[in-house]
Amino acid sequence: MNFELSQDHKVLRDSVRDFVEKEIKPLAIKIDEDHKIPEELIGKMSAMGLMGSYVPEEYEGAGLDMLSYAIVVEEVSKACGSSGVLISAHTSLACDPIYRFGTAEQKSKYLPDLATGRKIGCILLTEPDVGSDVSGMATMYRREGDEFVINGGKTFITNGACLGTGILFATHDKSLKHKGISAFIVDLKSPGVTILKNEKKMGIRGSYTTAFAFDDLRVPVANMLGQEGQGFKIAMETLNGGRIGIASQALGIAEGAFERALAYSKERKQFGAPICDLQAIQFKLADMYSRIEMSKLLVYKAAWMKDSKMNYAMESAMCKMCASETATYVTKEAVQIHGGYGYISDYEVERMYRDAKITEIYEGTNEVQRVVISKMLLA
Amino acid sequence: MKILICVKQVPDMESRFKPDNAGVWFSDTDLAFRMNEYDEYAVEQAVQLREQLGDAADLTVLSIGPDRIVEALKKALAMGCDRAVHIQDPAAALKDPWQIAAIIAAFAKDKGFDLIFTGLQSQDRGSAQVGVTVAERLGFACTTTLVGFAFADGVITAKRELEGGVKGVVKLRTPALVTCQLGLNVPRYPTLPNIMKSKKKELVTIPVADLLHEEALAVTARFYPPAKKGGGIVLEGDVGDMAEKLIAILKEKTNVLR
Numbered sequence: 001m002n003f004e005l006s007q008d009h010k011v012l013r014d015s016v017r018d019f020v021e022k023e024i025k026p027l028a029i030k031i032d033e034d035h036k037i038p039e040e041l042i043g044k045m046s047a048m049g050l051m052g053s054y055v056p057e058e059y060e061g062a063g064l065d066m067l068s069y070a071i072v073v074e075e076v077s078k079a080c081g082s083s084g085v086l087i088s089a090h091t092s093l094a095c096d097p098i099y100r101f102g103t104a105e106q107k108s109k110y111l112p113d114l115a116t117g118r119k120i121g122c123i124l125l126t127e128p129d130v131g132s133d134v135s136g137m138a139t140m141y142r143r144e145g146d147e148f149v150i151n152g153g154k155t156f157i158t159n160g161a162c163l164g165t166g167i168l169f170a171t172h173d174k175s176l177k178h179k180g181i182s183a184f185i186v187d188l189k190s191p192g193v194t195i196l197k198n199e200k201k202m203g204i205r206g207s208y209t210t211a212f213a214f215d216d217l218r219v220p221v222a223n224m225l226g227q228e229g230q231g232f233k234i235a236m237e238t239l240n241g242g243r244i245g246i247a248s249q250a251l252g253i254a255e256g257a258f259e260r261a262l263a264y265s266k267e268r269k270q271f272g273a274p275i276c277d278l279q280a281i282q283f284k285l286a287d288m289y290s291r292i293e294m295s296k297l298l299v300y301k302a303a304w305m306k307d308s309k310m311n312y313a314m315e316s317a318m319c320k321m322c323a324s325e326t327a328t329y330v331t332k333e334a335v336q337i338h339g340g341y342g343y344i345s346d347y348e349v350e351r352m353y354r355d356a357k358i359t360e361i362y363e364g365t366n367e368v369q370r371v372v373i374s375k376m377l378l379a
Numbered sequence: 380m381k382i383l384i385c386v387k388q389v390p391d392m393e394s395r396f397k398p399d400n401a402g403v404w405f406s407d408t409d410l411a412f413r414m415n416e417y418d419e420y421a422v423e424q425a426v427q428l429r430e431q432l433g434d435a436a437d438l439t440v441l442s443i444g445p446d447r448i449v450e451a452l453k454k455a456l457a458m459g460c461d462r463a464v465h466i467q468d469p470a471a472a473l474k475d476p477w478q479i480a481a482i483i484a485a486f487a488k489d490k491g492f493d494l495i496f497t498g499l500q501s502q503d504r505g506s507a508q509v510g511v512t513v514a515e516r517l518g519f520a521c522t523t524t525l526v527g528f529a530f531a532d533g534v535i536t537a538k539r540e541l542e543g544g545v546k547g548v549v550k551l552r553t554p555a556l557v558t559c560q561l562g563l564n565v566p567r568y569p570t571l572p573n574i575m576k577s578k579k580k581e582l583v584t585i586p587v588a589d590l591l592h593e594e595a596l597a598v599t600a601r602f603y604p605p606a607k608k609g610g611g612i613v614l615e616g617d618v619g620d621m622a623e624k625l626i627a628i629l630k631e632k633t634n635v636l637r
Contacts (some may be wrong), residue, residue: 008578011453014413015569049571062571072571 003297005071012068016075019048025079031206032351035198037083046117050076050087055095059111066241067303070248074299077252078259081355082206084252088245089158089207090114094121097167097238098185101226110165110185120162123242124154124186124212125169125235132368134169134235135178139214141170148184148224150217153196158362160210161198163188167238168214169231181231185223192217203354240313241306242363243320247299250320250327250359254292257327257334257352261288264338264347281337288330295323314376321369324359331356380432380553383495384425384440384460385483385513386418388451389503398602404472405503405602414451417498419566420559424528425496426459427564431530437461439492443482443587444471456577457569463580468587474595476504480512481593486585487517494535495556499524507558514556522549523558 005013023044031037045051053069055061062068069091077084095114098106113119130136139152150170160166166188171180186193196211226234262285265276275281302315331353335342342349360366390396390410399406414422422440429436440455442448443466452463466482468474474482487495495514500507507523514521526546527538539547540560569577612628614621629636 007447007450007453008574010450011457011569012571012574014450015454015457015571015574019568047570048568049573053571057572057575063575064571068571 005067009067009071012064013071013075016048016050016072019044020075020079024076024083028080028083029345029348029351031080031082032345033205035200035205037086037206041083042086042117042120045076045083045087051090051117051120052095052111052115053091055091055099055111055115059099059107059115061095061111061115065303066244066306067300070244070299070303073245073248074252074255077249078256080206081249081253081352082204084249085158085204085207085246085358086120088242088249089123090121092242092245093123093158093238094165094167096241097123097183097225097234098165100237101183101230101234102185105222106185106225114165119164120159121165121167122157122159122162122188123167123169123235123238124157124160125167126154126156128153128155132365134181134232136174137169137171137181138174139168139170140174141172141182141184141219143172143221144218146221148219148221150184150186150192150214150219153211153213155211156199156362157208157210157212159208160188160212161195161208163193163195167225167234168219169235171231172228176229178232179229181235182228183225183231183234184219185225186217186219188212190217190219202357203351204358205354239363240316243316243369244299244302244306244312246359246363247295247302247316247319247323250323250356251292251295251299253352253356253359254288254295254323254327254330257331257349257356258285258288258292260347260349261285261334261337264341268339275337284333284337288333291326291329295319295326298322314373317364317369317372320359320363321366321373324356324366327356327359328353380428380436380494381490381492382425382428382436382438383487383490383492384418384421384438384455385495385497385509386422386440386442386451386455387415387498387501387503388412388442388444388448389415389501392502396604398604403599403602407472412447412450414454415498415501415503417500417502417559417561418451419498420525420561420563421496421498422455422458422460423564423566424525424559425494426567428494428528428530429459439464441466441483441486443468443479445469449582452582453574453577454569456580456582457574458567459573461580463582465582465584466587466590467584468591471587473599474591475597475599476506476508476512477596478591478593480509480516482587482590483509483513484516485590485592487513493553493555494530495519495554497556497558499558499560510556510558517554517556520551520553520555521557522551522555524560525557526560526562528557528563 049062052061057063114121141148141150166186168184168186173180194213199209268275298319302319305312334349341347394410396405438460440460441464497510522537524540526540529536537549
């Protein structure tokens with residue numbers, strides 16, 4: 001048994017770390033304030049290969065493995081949770097289902113643009129009344145000749161306003177529940193797509209969270225992803241992989257906050273000594289770091305299991321649940337260690353505290369993760 | 380054009396260094412390592428030269444040390460070098476610059492290298508002797524401390540940094556060796572696709588015993604942290620005096636004032 005990263009993974013980690021330190025970290029405060037990741041930065045991340053880390057080389061991706069992808073999202077999220085989820089939602093929720101369920105033509109048509117960041121991907125699953133229970137989907141499709149015609153609406157779409165390539169889920173008969181759902185690859189610049197709004201949020205403010213309406217959106221028949229009626233399965237399998245991405249984002253946010261809290265505790269002097277001399281602070285640091293290491297082991301293990309073609313559904317649920325709860329815990333304590341300064345934007349831990357919360361909610365709430373885990377235990 | 384780039388893996392300079400058991404060098408347990416900063420400029424300059432020359436250039440990167448230094452070689456490959464040579468030596472840290480230069484020269488001899496890039500010095504030992512000694516042993520032209528580099532018609536034009544911000548320009552014919560200084564270029568990030576491609580590049584391992592036939596000329600006798608001092612210098616006197624003293628110190632000890 002070996003818990004050490006391979007030399008190739010270390011080279012990758014160090015390269016991404018250097019990139020993040022110089023290109024992303026200085027912009028993180030502005031990204032939060034502007035509610036936008038600059039196009040120029042998305043261009044740089046794309047040139048670095050961050051948008052297609054595990055997309056195969058034949059589709060212009062880097063062709064690396066899932067562990068590499070987890071490391072990328074982790075390192076980026078240490079500096080900026082918004083940039084982390086941009087990569088995670090794009091890779092896990094758009095590139096991944098096209099690669100796994102797409103036809104040869106669909107892969108050659110869509111993956112190169114996604115893997116190189118020329119287009120940003122997203123998944124369109126959630127609706128105003130459809131969250132954890134996907135089977136109640138109300139967005140409808142019908143066939144007309146060589147096209148599907150889609151009507152309805154989607155909400156909380158991460159990366160939505162980038163108007164790139166979306167994986168859209170719709171039903172042709174609500175009474176069939178999850179068996180009626182199919183998936184489609186859609187160009188979000190098509191006629192019939194309207195942005196209703198970009199949500200204002202507690203955290204990850206640089207990431208778009210978009211509400212869409214679809215009014216007679218016409219999609220060629222060739223753009224159905226997988227078989228008709230396979231949509232629910234595609235959604236569930238896609239979310240399994242996506243959880244590793246979100247777990248990596250949560251892990252990165254926690255590490256970013258911890259690094260700052262540790263450094264601050266050595267600099268800040270009260271009662272004539274650095275506050276890290278106080279046991280109250282030392283115990284916080286010990287708890288924070290231990291939880292980070294615990295989460296990291298779970299995240300890397302889930303990624304390794306996916307790379308090893310093992311069934312990783314339970315591990316991806318556990319790593320997402322643990323890493324997100326670590327993130328909210330660690331960022332909260334990081335603010336506390338900073339005292340009053342922790343509440344000030346310039347010190348960044350307050351942003352991380354806000355950014356962390358969503359990781360307990362999206363890509364399956366942690367309550368759903370517990371359902372997944374306990375079901376597998378009791379099966 | 381055959382180009383050799385010599386790199387060293389060094390500890391992250393923000394590490395806390397502790398003496399090893401013998402007390403002659405730092406202990407490498409718990410340290411994070413990375414490519415020597417000056418060697419990154421060397422790799423970058425070689426890759427830029429290849430971009431200028433196209434396939435006519437062939438880049439070999441070399442490093443000496445234990446297995447962990449392969450990481451530095453892999454980074455150089457991902458930055459654009461064509462092949463890597465790992466001279467395997469778990470005790471490289473105990474060798475003096477003369478021996479390190481002898482190993483590199485023994486490898487490079489008769490291989491037809493036209494140009495060798497090295498860093499100005501390593502961030503850990505900082506002798507700045509290895510590059511120039513390799514040049515001497517191979518009979519190559521050599522210049523050091525490059526902050527500018529151009530190559531045309533077989534002639535290298537090297538801009539050098541001299542003391543006090545003065546620059547000099549040196550022209551030299553190949554075969555030549557140059558050592559690279561901060562400011563020469565901005566090293567590129569290895570991109571993910573290039574990291575993947577580098578996995579398929581050739582990486583040769585050579586035991587150090589095949590190349591080293593020299594005794595050390597110098598031996599590090601002791602490695603120790605500086606004695607702990609009190610809280611710096613406290614200036615006294617009236618404001619004018621203190622300002623004078625401060626200016627004198629800044630002039631003498633730093634580059635802030637000249």
